[in-house]
Amino acid sequence: MPTIKDVAEKAGVTVTTVSRVLNNRGYISELTRKKVKLAMEELNYQPNEIARSLSRKRSMMLGMIIPTIAHPFFSEMANAIENYAFSFGYKLLICNSRLEQTKEKEYIDMLKSNRVDGVIMGSHTLEIEEYFNLKKPIITFDRKIADIPYVSSDNYQGGRLAAELLIKKGCTSIAHICGDLSLDLLSNKRTEGFIDTLRRHHIEPVILQLETDSFDRSSYSSIFNSLFDNYTKFDGIFASSDIVAMNIIKYASARNISIPKDLKLIGYDDIAFAELSNPALTTIKQPIEEMSKLAVELLDKQINGEIVANEHTLPVTLIERAST
Amino acid sequence: MPTIKDVAEKAGVTVTTVSRVLNNRGYISELTRKKVKLAMEELNYQPNEIARSLSRKRSMMLGMIIPTIAHPFFSEMANAIENYAFSFGYKLLICNSRLEQTKEKEYIDMLKSNRVDGVIMGSHTLEIEEYFNLKKPIITFDRKIADIPYVSSDNYQGGRLAAELLIKKGCTSIAHICGDLSLDLLSNKRTEGFIDTLRRHHIEPVILQLETDSFDRSSYSSIFNSLFDNYTKFDGIFASSDIVAMNIIKYASARNISIPKDLKLIGYDDIAFAELSNPALTTIKQPIEEMSKLAVELLDKQINGEIVANEHTLPVTLIERAST
Incomplete structure (x- = not known):
């Protein structure tokens, strides 16, 4: 592997000059710069980024x-x-x-x-x-x-938009499934915006908190079972992620609850799969x-x-x- | 931020000794090693990995x-x-x-x-x-x-398993949707295993090649439209990825083709979404x-x-x- 010394020899300059070209430091004439670059190309010289980052204090x-x-x-x-x-x-x-x-x-x-x-x-x-x-x-x-x-x-706005759509669609018995609200996360404002908006329309949603937001339906089973067993009359659900919403589609489908006829469902994020889900998922798009x-x-x-x-x-x- | 010199002073040893402990080089007594480690802990010393990787020729x-x-x-x-x-x-x-x-x-x-x-x-x-x-x-x-x-x-085996299942389920008019077969990829053996197995059962599948394997249904539209418009009689499809299979579910659903009643569908990969798809997707699981x-x-x-x-x-x- 060629070294900085080889480049200097080939270009007929000192090692310090090559180093200056590499690090864009000090005055270098355009001609010298070109000679060094050409020598580097001809030798297929790869500057050692690790060594350079030491001197630049940057690792990139x-x-x-x-x-x-x-x-x-x-x-x-x-x-x-x-x-x-x-x-x-x-x-x-x-x-x-x-x-x-x-x-x-x-x-x-x-x-x-x-x-x-x-x-x-x-x-x-x-x-x-x-x-x-x-x-x-x-x-x-x-x-x-x-x-x-x-x-x-704008998480608060996302919650508000979800609530307004469910109200517009005539939902009156509404649930919200979200993450652990005791964590200090801005995403919890989705829940805030959702509740505030529904309350202004005199609707009190049922709030269910999940520990994780994952693909693993078994981790949701007790919560989802209680949702569908104890409150079968829900006509609107806002889930705080698309994955959770897609899990709800599976649960609803297993119980012959038709979406959107019997139940309107809104997710959050707009991951690529939201469109591929069946039915395609209404959601709040984060500008990723x-x-x-x-x-x-x-x-x-x-x-x-x-x-x-x-x-x-x-x-x-x-x-x-x-x-x- | 403490330096290697600070560690050496605190431990009462030379910088070279600290360097030896860090790099596990040369003879160091257990007592000296302990003194150096203790000094590093007390000073909350973070060895500079970049500098170390230079001497070890490793970046980790x-x-x-x-x-x-x-x-x-x-x-x-x-x-x-x-x-x-x-x-x-x-x-x-x-x-x-x-x-x-x-x-x-x-x-x-x-x-x-x-x-x-x-x-x-x-x-x-x-x-x-x-x-x-x-x-x-x-x-x-x-x-x-x-x-x-x-x-x-084992891509060939995956294609074989998919063909055998479709045959077992009574499919006789079968399509296979795969990637670009002109690329030199081992995954193309899925297609080989699938075709070989069907031919042994005197079934000749229709093969459709996609340019990309993406979420973007519009990129598939002409191929999928030709699939569903020209060959509506398919009763079995093997897609070479779960994403492509989930796209087919959407197309079939839009045309009121019921899966699995009218059409049996098999994907490939077993990504986490395969289970979440609606209907849940039969697939060939790669051991990721x-x-x-x-x-x-x-x-x-x-x-x-x-x-x-x-x-x-x-x-x-x-x-x-x-x-x-």
Whole structure:
């Protein structure tokens, strides 16, 4: 493998000059720059990024800590983030916390010692102090931690839109299935917006909290059974994720409850599968592309020493499909 | 942030000794080792992994090049690979090629200069030479490139199982929807196994090739329309991915073709959504966990200088659900 010395010899310049060209430092004439670049090409020289990052104090890597990349919301977001990060010259390290405090902590330690340039944080099991210990630029999703900048969609508005649609469709007996409301997450505002709006129309929804938001229907079985066994008269349900909504379609179908005839159903996120579900799912679309782009931009600005605003809330959209 | 010098002072040893402890090199007494470790703990010293990787010639990072992490097969695989990689101490860089040659090439160059320790290759747009240029341990998925070790599931067997089930269910007019058969992919053996088995039963299937395997139904519309308009008599379809099969459910449903009554449908992969689809999808399960574990193990062995076998084919399983 050719070294920086080989490049210097071939170009007839000093090693320091090659290093300056590589790092864009100091004055270099255009002619010298061209000679060095040509020598690098001819030798197929690959600058050692690790060594360069040491001198630049940059690794050009971002870490993304999420519960699991197997969840379609996070995999679609990671896809968009990787794409924007790539356009900024960053590579993306994926860290699945599996919502285990120990793994999330271990990853934060690893990111610290591995010198990523910044962290995108979409996992939420640890206390605030652990994040501050990172001592590097952070962007969080859907969580407000002191003055760490966050990107979020307008969760309250999403809840309001869902409530208004169910009311418009004539629903009067309404349930809402959401995550653990005791967690300090901005996504809980979906529930707030939903309840507030229904109450203004004198409807009191039944609220059911799930521990996890997963594909594993067995983990929901007691809650879903109680929903369909004890309250068979529901004519509207708002689920706080598309996956949970798709689980409800299966439960309803097994009980011969017809969607949308007997029951109107709204999901949240607008993952790609929402359209493929049968019936196609009405949902509140989070602007995944825009949120991802903004997250990368805000992180890059912080890495470059700029100060950015803390709160970044993007609008959501109601996507009406066959389930309502 | 404490430095290696601070640790040395606190432990009352030289910097060289601390460095030896960090890198497990040279003779160090147990007592000295303990003193150094204690000093590191007390100072909350984070060794600079970048600097260490320079001396060890290891970055403890793996690169994974795939078409897109937004596709559930790859996101489930990345999830499993990240988990096994973590247990080996590796972090995972995610690289979406989007099946564009230029982006795949750019990523390979980046991985070269960034010194990942090894690459897991699940994208297939480039010519063989580009992979060899990487000059580092590689594992491929579903593609046989000279003597680069690969991990694959038994695609031929998967096609055979699908054909046998459709025959057992009494199907006589059968279609198969697959990817581009001109690409040199082991997954094309699904089609081979399917056709061979049907022919032994004197059934000649109609074969339709798709350009992409995506969520975007509009990209399939002409092929699906021709399928349902020109050959309405099909009673069995084998799709070479679950996503394509879920698209077929939507098309069939829009045409009031009842699955499984009028049409038996089999997918491939067994992504988490296969069970959630409505009706739940019969499919050929690829052992994603086992394939991922094996890929990480084989890569780690190569990184440690071991020679590994080239061909690693794992068995598939038929998962019967409501769509047949």
